[in-house]
Amino acid sequence: MQLIFATNNPNKVKEIKKILPSHIEVTSLREAGIEIEIPEPHDSLKENASEKSRTIFNLTHQNCFSEDTGLIVDALHGEPGVKSARYAGEPANDEKNIEKLLHNLKGNDNRNAYFKTIISLIWDEKEYWFEGICKGKITQEKTGYLGFGYDPVFIPDGSSLTFAQMNTEEKNLFSHRKKAMAQLLKFMEDVPVK
Structure with a gap:
């Protein structure tokens, strides 16, 4: 089974490839020879994910998927949310982005937050959605050097480490992206192989 992953983010590609079994071959946009930046103009993660997968499907007419992820912080009324990647x-x-987040939370004892990932899969010209959530807390300062995005300031519930202190395998024990991909994988197990 082959899928194009509609992203230019090498960190996300690496994370996804570690999750998927070997019989599902994932090709990044760069590996597929597609050199475009896909806009994320919408006000919801679902619409942005759909925009990316539909753009690539319309270009290639191949099965593909995309994801959009947001960090939702309680004390900031849901910010940065859908604007997480371009918060600053x-x-x-x-x-x-991290500097702005920590500045906006300065002096606030409510550090509750969660990551939410929405995956849009286009399979046989139909679109399907999968969702993963990881609850946790925002730290007072950055800790760790692994991962990407907000990983140095996010501790998932059930751990004392930030995502940036974990290797990919450890992160995937908690990861929102892993949870959404697990649903996609379950779907893939049920589709007829062509």
């Missing part, structure tokens, strides 16, 4: 403005910058 364009161009997207992880360091600046």
Whole structure:
């Protein structure tokens, strides 16, 4: 089974490839020779995920999937949410996003937050959605150097480590992306092989 993963983020590609079994071959946009930046203009993760998968399907007419992930922080009324990747403005910058997040939470004891991933899969010209959530807390400062995005300031419930202190296998024990991919995999197990 072959799937194009509609992303230009090498960290997400690496994470997904570690999750998927060997019989499902994932090709990134770069590996597929597709050099485009797909806009994320919508106000929901689901619509942005759909935009990306539909754009690639319309270009290639091949089975593909995309995901959009947001960090939702209780004390910030859901920010950064759908704007997580560009929270501090364009161009997207992880360091600046984290700085803004910690600044906006300064002095706030409510550090509750969760990651939410929505996957849009286009399989045989039909679209399907899968969702994964990981609850946790935002730290007072950055800890760890692994991972990407907000990983250095997010501790998932059930752990004392930030995502940035975990290797990919450890992160996947908690990961929102892994939970959404598990649903996709369950779907793939039930589809007829062509």
